[in-house]
Every structure is written in C-alpha cells, then in structure tokens.
Amino acid sequence: MNNPIVLITGGGSGLGFEIAKLFALDNYSLILVGRNVENLESAQKELKQKYQVDVEIISADLTDYQAVSSIFPRLKERGIQVDILVNNAGFGLLGDFINLDGNQQLEIIDLNIRALTSITYHFLQQASVGAKILNISSMAAFQPGPGMSVYYATKAFVSSFSEALSEELVKQKITVTSVCPGPIDTNFWKVSRSGREKVADTTAFASLKPSFVAKSAYRGFEKGRRVVVPGVLNKLLVLIVKIIPRSLVLKAVRHLNSRI
Numbered sequence: 340m341n342n343p344i345v346l347i348t349g350g351g352s353g354l355g356f357e358i359a360k361l362f363a364l365d366n367y368s369l370i371l372v373g374r375n376v377e378n379l380e381s382a383q384k385e386l387k388q389k390y391q392v393d394v395e396i397i398s399a400d401l402t403d404y405q406a407v408s409s410i411f412p413r414l415k416e417r418g419i420q421v422d423i424l425v426n427n428a429g430f431g432l433l434g435d436f437i438n439l440d441g442n443q444q445l446e447i448i449d450l451n452i453r454a455l456t457s458i459t460y461h462f463l464q465q466a467s468v469g470a471k472i473l474n475i476s477s478m479a480a481f482q483p484g485p486g487m488s489v490y491y492a493t494k495a496f497v498s499s500f501s502e503a504l505s506e507e508l509v510k511q512k513i514t515v516t517s518v519c520p521g522p523i524d525t526n527f528w529k530v531s532r533s534g535r536e537k538v539a540d541t542t543a544f545a546s547l548k549p550s551f552v553a554k555s556a557y558r559g560f561e562k563g564r565r566v567v568v569p570g571v572l573n574k575l576l577v578l579i580v581k582i583i584p585r586s587l588v589l590k591a592v593r594h595l596n597s598r599i
C-alpha cells in the first residue's frame with residue numbers, strides 16, 4: 340500500500356461504499372471493514388478494477404469489542420499506518436424503547452458509540468500531523484428522537500465527540516469532520532426494521548441518494564469543515580429545529596418516526 344491509506348468502517352455497502360469510491364478516485368489505498376464478506380469482496384473487486392487502487396478488506400463485527408480493539412494493533416504489526424479514518428458503520432432501530440429488544444438496543448451503542456470511540460483512539464495513537472477523521476453522524480444528532488430514541492442519542496454523542504475532538508486536535512493539525520445527513524436511500528431503513536426496502540413516503544421528500552451525500556461529505560471533509568449537513572432542505576430543517584419549542588420538535592419527530 341504505497342499511497343495514503345484510508346480505513347472506512349462499513350465501506351462495503353451503502354454510504355460507506357460511495358465514500359470509498361471518492362477516495363479511490365483520488366488514488367487513496369483503502370481498507371474496508373464490515374461483517375458481510377460477500378459485500379466487502381464485491382466492493383474490493385469493483386474499486387480495484389475501476390480505479391486501480393490497493394484495497395484490503397477486514398471482516399469484523401464492530402459490536403465485538405475484542406474485534407474492534409485488534410484492528411489497529413494488527414495493522415501496526417504489518418507496518419501499516421492509516422492516514423485517514425472514516426467512521427461510517429452504524430445502525431438504528433425504529434420503535435419505542437420499551438418495546439424493542441434490550442440487547443439489540445445496547446448493540447446500537449456498541450457500534451455507534453463504543454466502536455467509533457475505540458477505533459478513533461487507536462487511530463490517533465498512530466496518526467501523524469495532518470491526519471483526518473470523517474465521522475458519519477446524522478441529523479438525528481440535533482434533537483431527541485422519540486420512536487428511535489437510542490439511535491438519535493448515539494448520533495448526538497457522535498456529533499458532540501467529533502466537535503470536541505476537532506478543537507483538541509487543532510495543534511496536531513488533525514481535522515475532524517462530522518457529517519449529519521437526513522434520510523438516505525440505503526439498506527439502513529431495512530435494518531432498522533421498518534419492513535421497507537426504501538425510505539417511506541412520509542420522509543421521501545427529504546431522502547437523498549447515497550452518492551450525493553458522499554460527495555457532499557467528501558467536499559466538506561476536504562475543506563476540513565467541522566460539521567456538514569448535506570442538502571439545502573436539510574440545512575433549513577436544522578435551523579428550524581433550533582428555533583421552534585422543543586415540545587413541538589418532540590411531537591413532530593415522534594409523528595415522523597411512527598409513520599416510517
């Protein structure tokens with residue numbers, strides 16, 4: 340791996356794969372992490388063929404703490420230093436907290452918070468001046484999310500953690516960008532058990548293509564922006580949420596999440 344190296348969690352599919360394509364286009368060597376080996380291998384094949392870049396895959400369940408904490412030590416053993424980290428893997432569950440499976444809700448925290456924090460820590464131990472982090476948060480970070488409460492809270496963590504780190508790392512010239520997309524047309528909604536393949540009609544007005552979100556994220560990341568909200572309508576929604584009473588926001592989000 341001769342070129343600068345980027346490690347992308349969840350890089351084998353969805354938004355992560357679209358982001359991987361943009362890095363490949365700019366000649367980065369890639370390390371894609373995920374559980375689904377078939378997806379990872381097919382992403383690896385496509386990226387190698389189309390962009391002639393080095394692509395490694397690591398099959399790991401990032402809710403497994405041992406698996407998470409072994410990624411960077413293993414790379415170090417092989418003399419591989421990662422220049423850019425993209426924390427993209429994440430999932431959520433739709434439904435009321437009290438009705439959903441307790442352990443599955445803890446897995447959201449394991450992946451969206453614990454794995455992201457651990458991988459970031461290990462990345463920074465080996466990072467050089469000028470390294471970069473791209474964290475995929477969500478518009479869910481801007482308000483609580485009745486009907487998907489744990490997921491929203493994890494994304495509030497991702498955004499808060501990312502912004503704090505970006506300030507702490509100014510001296511080291513390491514940028515941290517958190518991207519806060521609204522609904523994207525990916526497998527996310529199937530995983531969240533909405534029982535639908537696509538974003539539901541109630542949110543389709545704001546749904547964006549993963550390739551569009553990836554480009555917007557990549558542009559903001561290249562400029563070293565702290566926060567990126569892809570899409571004009573979503574930027575507007577973020578502003579509205581800041582000015583209307585929290586009680587109304589809670590009711591609106593509950594309504595939306597119950598309709599998906």
Ligand SMILES: NC(=O)c1ccc[n+]([C@@H]2O[C@H](COP(=O)([O-])OP(=O)(O)OC[C@H]3O[C@@H](n4cnc5c(N)ncnc54)[C@H](OP(=O)(O)O)[C@@H]3O)[C@@H](O)[C@H]2O)c1
Pocket residue numbers: 348349350351352353354355372373374375376378399400401402427428429430431450475476477478519520521522523524525526527528530
């Ligand atoms: N879709 C949306 O509407 C939306 C909106 C805002 C933010 N986001 C955020 O965008 C990010 C990407 O989501 P997406 O929309 O691309 O959803 P997706 O299509 O479901 O992709 C999720 C990715 O995360 C990986 N992943 C999930 N669980 C994992 C685990 N336990 N260990 C390792 N990898 C795991 C998956 O790979 P494997 O299956 O191979 O493990 C997959 O590549 C997430 O952080 C999500 O919260 C999504």
